[in-house]
Amino acid sequence: QQKKMKEHKSMVDALRRGDQVITQGGLIGKVAKVKEDGEIEVEIADGVKVRVVKATIAQVLNKTEPAA
Numbered sequence: 001q002q003k004k005m006k007e008h009k010s011m012v013d014a015l016r017r018g019d020q021v022i023t024q025g026g027l028i029g030k031v032a033k034v035k036e037d038g039e040i041e042v043e044i045a046d047g048v049k050v051r052v053v054k055a056t057i058a059q060v061l062n063k064t065e066p067a068a
Helices: 002-013
Strands: 020-023 028-034 039-045 048-053 057-062
Touching: 002 057
Parallel strands: none
Antiparallel strands: 020 028, 020 057, 028 039, 039 048
């Protein structure tokens, strides 16, 4: 259980703009902005952005490569 928590925390800490994620509520979207206060902004449709608590990200579908 501790191993799972550690893996989840490292996954959440590695989130960056452009990653496609699934929330625990089942919403799929793209990370638009990573905020400092434990939140991220996820775009779930064109121009529709929602604030999501980082800890509620269930899965990262597609990682983006860091810009050179």
